[in-house]
Amino acid sequence: MKKILMITMLLICGFVYAAAQNQAEIKFDKMTHNFGTFSEKNPVQKATFTFTNTGKAPLVINQVVASCGCTVPHYDKRPIAPGQKGSIEITYNGQGKFPGHFKKSITIRTNAKTEMTRLYIEGVMQEK
Template identity: 35%
Template sequence: MKNFLLIAAIAFSSVTFAQSGAKIEFKDSDNTIDYGKVSKDSDSGLRSFEFKNTGDAPLIITNVQSTCGCTVPSKPEAPIMPGKTGKIDVKYNMAPGPIRKTITVESNAVNYEGGRVPLKIKGEVVVKSETNVLEKKKTMMSK
């Protein structure tokens, strides 16, 4: 019986210990920002992933990288203290077509395996259809 209590106490303390540390919780539950349908001419392509450190230690973001050069992320330089918020800005180059990109955040967060968190952006960049004034005038005159 004493051995069982000793094993239970060790297991409980190791579980408690594993849960302490920095924890990152993003505002968007699925870690995805949907651009929707946007026009290159009217949208800068800049979006922000907002997060909070819900742990009990400073959160340190060591690296943020994208799957391609068309998406440029920027990370906070200072540690995020427990209970405080931060953001990771992402700038997409707004090339026409579908947006399906992943950004990987590397940190000391204990609530993600290895501290690595995948973020996603999705949407579609459309080209505004331009109306040629001369064509429009010809169409109106022929009616």
């Protein structure tokens, strides 16, 4: 009975190890985008974050959440094959916000080996 239990445990560990080797992995070209200085007259700014699936399995983006309602992410919900590129477009709308420096975060949750990644946008909005 102990032999059967031990063999079963070894098989389970082997399958888990093999599955872990065939995971997706996300690698961004940059983690922060600085808009620089822009006028309050033109409060809408856009940035694109490009990434590559450097893993050995399809990459699925489960969720992209911005730290506030003034920052809106757009992304393709289709799986990204190994070796392929994808992008996340971020739109910042500073209308109605106080002029000055801002820094916002965007949290990405995926099926990759590193399940959570955080991107940042920042800039300085000047008064009209």
